[in-house]
Every structure is written in C-alpha cells, then in structure tokens.
Amino acid sequence: MGMRRNGQLTAYLYFLHENRNQQVVRMIGKILGWFRKIFGKRKDLNLGIYGSPNVGKTTLANRICVDLTGESMGTVSPIPHETRKVQKKENMTLKFRGFRLMMNLLDMPGIAVKVDYRDFLEHGLSREDAQKRAREATRGVVDAVKSMDKVDAALFIIDATEDPYTQVNITIIGNIEARNIPVIVVANKIDLPNANTKRVRDAFPNYDFVELSAMTGENLEQLYSHIADKLS
Ligand SMILES: Nc1nc2c(ncn2[C@@H]2O[C@H](COP(=O)(O)OP(=O)(O)OP(=O)(O)O)[C@@H](O)[C@H]2O)c(=O)[nH]1
C-alpha cells in the first residue's frame, strides 16, 4: 500500500516537473517572440504581377501558386478585366537551388489607359453587367498602380502574340521604373504559333527577360531563377 502511494507520489512529482519544464519552455518562447517583434521585424517580400488585361497574369499567378502551395489564386477568363481587385496570396515558400525564399504573390487587375463598357457587350454581357464591370475595372486600374508602392519586385507580363509597343505598356514600365522596382519582363503565351518573343525582348531590352507559357508551364523554372535573384 505504502509502496503504491509512494509510486503515485513519484508520478505526481514527475508530472509537476514536466509541467515546470513546459512552463519554462513556453516562457523562453514568449521572450524570444518579444525580441523578434521588437528587433526582428521580418519584412514580407511582395511580388506583384502587372500587365495589360488578358495577357495571362492570373494564369501565371495560379501556376506559381499551385507549384508552391497546391492551391490556385483567381479566375481566368478570355473576357478582359476579369481580375478587378488586387489578389494576394501570402507566405509562399519558393525553394530554389537549395535556398528558401518567403514571399507574398500579388495578382493585379489589368492596367488599361481606357475602359469602355461597350467592349464587354461584344463578349455577350448585358448592358448593366458591362457597365458594372467597367466601373470595377477602372477602380482596379487605380488600385494596381497604387499597389506599386508596396511591392519589392514586379513581373511585367506581355502577351507575345501582340504588339508590345503600346501606350499602356510604356505607362506600366514607366511607373515601375519611377519607383525603382526590380522587374522581370515576361513574354507569355509562347505555346501559340504566332508568339513573337524577339519583338518583346527588343521592345524592352534593358530588363531581365523570360519567355514562357503560363498555360503549359514551359520555362517556369527560368522564371523562378530570376525571381530568386531579384528577391534574395
Ligand atoms: N495559349 C495561351 N493562353 C493563355 C496563356 N496564359 C493565359 N492564357 C489565356 O489568356 C486569357 C486571359 O488569361 P488571364 O490569366 O485571365 O489574363 P489576365 O492577365 O489575368 O487578365 P485580366 O485579369 O483580365 O487582366 C485566358 O483565356 C487564358 O486562358 C498561355 O500561356 N497560353
């Protein structure tokens, strides 16, 4: 009987001891947390995806997101201005050539110099829906430009099947340059036979350049290599 009681007591003391250890560990964790908060201020790296409407920004964002997290980010559509609000996916880890990089990915609304609701009527939208889409798209353009103040690096996407020398592309690169944001020019849709990547490269010769297909994933590794360079 005495033995049992003694055994119980030992077990009880051991339990107390365990609790104490846990308390100490928790306290140390708390103190480290305070230190990190006061001194550590780890800055999240924001990578923004910019370009005209319909160039494949969301398709690319989804592909990066699926590669890195297994989840997609937003809806893709052949109708321009599908993305009308800044979409943010936080805390993605890019593992590349042995190092890890934490980043937030921001998929932007397409930037346009003009939004006309009548363009949406051609895609079969009702007048009311077209006007609503145009209003939201206009706000989206403003938000996309404003967001440039918060990004650490930018992907500037160009549809390689189209003429890159547009007013809007010059406006976008001008805004990125004015803020000294490191940028990678991405010629997208190289899976299409009429893609002309040389024309894109020639239009923006002074920047890092990748040609890829967001749809098929071709050359994505090259893009990751450039992102790792820009953000590390
Ligand atoms: N063939 C081909 N089509 C693509 C590629 N990337 C995107 N697309 C198509 O291009 C259209 C527009 O794609 P989105 O990803 O919605 O383009 P976005 O730039 O996000 O467009 P907004 O949100 O409207 O600014 C869709 O029909 C996509 O399927 C690509 O690499 N190859």
Ligand SMILES: [Mg+2]
């Ligand atoms: Mg989009």
